[in-house]
């Protein structure tokens with residue numbers, strides 16, 4: 001449909017609303033690039049290295065990498081008033097709600113004249129602390145002081161479990177963070193940019209993006225996959241389960257994507273990590289169910305002429321489960337990584353800002369006859 005020269009696209013699908021040189025999602029070839037570098041090359045990097053790349057647009061040299069690594073570690077703390085907020089929120093809250101509230105609250109302690117880069121590095125370092133601290137508070141456990149020696153992956157595991165992290169697990173965590181850092185114009189990045197385009201402050205823009213990521217059609221999907229795995233119970237049940245689910249027109253969480261029309265490149269990497277972790281721990285059941293589900297869904301959907309494939313959430317929940325991470329922290333883990341991408345977008349956008357203002361296709365009436373309150377019957 002065309003409205004005054006503009007094509008109507010529900011959900012803005014395929015609409016080009018801005019330009020960026022941060023990330024390319026090639027949905028046809030199944031490729032993902034950060035600043036032109038393939039994700040398959042970047043998974044071997046460290047969190048600070050990819051953070052630098054996304055924020056600055058180039059890979060750091062040794063000196064630049066040491067500086068950003070040091071800065072991220074040095075900023076590992078949250079102010080007392082954030083701990084008070086965490087301790088005053090209902091324990092029934094989801095950590096994503098708490099994260100959104102704390103990010104907005106943190107904004108009150110920053111000033112307009114503070115360099116944006118300072119705010120960004122500080123907030124990136126604070127995300128894992130807010131998430132782990134709230135989770136521990138819920139469990140009646142004390143906040144764990146951050147170690148300066150751990151990598152970003154290790155730091156999260158250390159403050160969650162109150163123990164020095166296992167080197168291999170820390171590396172897996174770091175890889176998961178890198179895979180989730182950036183993904184083009186998805187809903188939460190759109191939210192960050194839309195809010196930022198009003199020249200609202202950095203923290204306000206990021207807190208809105210956290211709210212967007214919370215949704216089950218976006219970041220929240222990784223929690224839902226474990227429900228499905230539990231419901232299926234064992235690999236032999238997959239075929240019957242899929243037929244019934246498709247008959248009931250259920251959407252299979254962790255499958256399908258608005259942009260990828262092939263298997264998500266991140267899903268391949270997460271699958272390899274899950275497989276080796278499952279084999280190492282001898283706990284392969286969830287992996288086997290997921291593999292069977294992937295194969296069966298492919299066949300069933302191909303028959304219907306709509307092939308769909310695993311997305312980034314398909315294998316990540318089962319992997320986090322093996323790392324001993326509680327389910328309600330799955331989406332916060334996504335946020336801990338994605339704050340880097342959101343921040344890169346704000347830095348880029350504010351260099352040449354333009355207010356976002358799309359249109360709605362108005363479907364209501366006009367020129368209704370106004371009836372004064374005293375004369376209204378129903």
Ligand SMILES: CC(C)(COP(=O)(O)OP(=O)(O)OC[C@H]1O[C@@H](n2cnc3c(N)ncnc32)[C@H](O)[C@@H]1OP(=O)(O)O)[C@@H](O)C(=O)NCCC(=O)NCCS
Nearest residue numbers: 217218221250251252253254255256257258306308311312
């Ligand atoms: C992500 C998502 C919203 C994209 O939806 P979309 O853009 O409408 O997907 P498509 O247009 O490619 O869908 C094509 C068809 O496949 C179906 N389909 C898409 N994803 C499906 C899924 N996960 N399970 C079953 N069928 C699915 C759609 O219903 C559609 O069928 P229809 O034409 O009969 O309506 C959708 O795939 C979904 O809900 N996935 C589950 C949630 C999830 O994992 N989200 C995380 C995304 S990273």
